[in-house]
Amino acid sequence: MSEAGSTVPFDFSSYGGEIDDLATRGLADAAGAEGIRTAMARVTGRAEEVQASRLSANEQNLIACGPGCADCCRVNVTVLLPEAIAIAAYLEEIGKGDETNAITMRVADTAARVRWMEDDERIRAGVACPFLDGRGWCAIYPVRPLTCRALSSTDPEQCRRALAAHCSDEEETIVVNIFQKFLMEGTFQSLARAMERAGLDTTGRELCRSVTRCLLDPRLADDFLAGKRIKFPES
Ligand code: SF4
Numbered sequence: 001m002s003e004a005g006s007t008v009p010f011d012f013s014s015y016g017g018e019i020d021d022l023a024t025r026g027l028a029d030a031a032g033a034e035g036i037r038t039a040m041a042r043v044t045g046r047a048e049e050v051q052a053s054r055l056s057a058n059e060q061n062l063i064a065c066g067p068g069c070a071d072c073c074r075v076n077v078t079v080l081l082p083e084a085i086a087i088a089a090y091l092e093e094i095g096k097g098d099e100t101n102a103i104t105m106r107v108a109d110t111a112a113r114v115r116w117m118e119d120d121e122r123i124r125a126g127v128a129c130p131f132l133d134g135r136g137w138c139a140i141y142p143v144r145p146l147t148c149r150a151l152s153s154t155d156p157e158q159c160r161r162a163l164a165a166h167c168s169d170e171e172e173t174i175v176v177n178i179f180q181k182f183l184m185e186g187t188f189q190s191l192a193r194a195m196e197r198a199g200l201d202t203t204g205r206e207l208c209r210s211v212t213r214c215l216l217d218p219r220l221a222d223d224f225l226a227g228k229r230i231k232f233p234e235s
Contacts, residue, residue: 010054012182016190019043023194027082033214033221037086037143044146047187051180063152063177070136071159072151073129075119077207079145080192081200081230084210085221090143091211104215106130111208123166130208145207146191150184152177199227 026039079087095103110130114122133139138148153159154175165172195202201224213232214220224230 012186016186019187019190020194022046023191027198033085033089036082036221037089040082040086043191051183062154064154064156065152068136069156070132071163073132074123076114077145077147078204079207079210080204081224083145084214086143087140087211088214090140107208108212111212120166123163146184146188150181152180201229
């Protein structure tokens with residue numbers, strides 16, 4: 001592995017193959033939701049390890065994202081089923097009884113609200129991610145989706161302006177760390193490729209809808225691993 005901030009060009013193709021193998025083996029060995037969560041932890045752990053090893057201290061300092069800064073957590077996030085299953089398993093572990101029920105209701109409520117909303121509409125309506133806690137921290141941070149991991153910004157004000165611009169005709173770009181974006185998006189694609197080859201359901205779906213479905217159906221993880229196409233209610 002190269003040192004942090006290495007100037008040697010990163011081989012995305014070989015990294016993609018590595019994630020593909022990791023996901024293939026992890027999902028083949030997985031039994032139930034906990035097994036899928038372990039497989040996902042290996043995939044995201046490797047992605048985070050590569051990111052940390054490739055970004056120089058200077059680049060890391062430039063990334064302004066941090067606990068409590070959650071302006072971008074108001075857009076629709078697409079996840080693959082293993083990601084949603086891992087999140088549901090994590091919520092069941094950290095929540096207890098009534099707490100898990102309350103989270104399930106909050107996530108289901110958001111899923112219903114954003115069901116037909118494009119990002120622009122959701123930003124205008126100000127529908128925040130239900131996984132944000134009272135401090136604006138991500139309550140599922142260790143298992144957060146790859147799409148969330150791909151996002152970064154060097155300037156929180158720029159994020160706010162870009163979100164506001166979504167609701168008008170103005171244009172505002174966000175300066176992101178492009179390596180992080182490509183790395184996490186590439187990880188998502190490699191995971192999907194491994195799933196497709198294994199004959200698993202590769203449909204990308206909205207985060208809250210997917211997690212709600214996983215929380216409400218204890219058999220879902222086994223059905224997914226058995227190669228069944230998971231049905232979602234139409235409304
Ligand atoms: S899952 Fe976490 S990081 Fe992703 S949108 Fe929700 S609160 Fe933000």
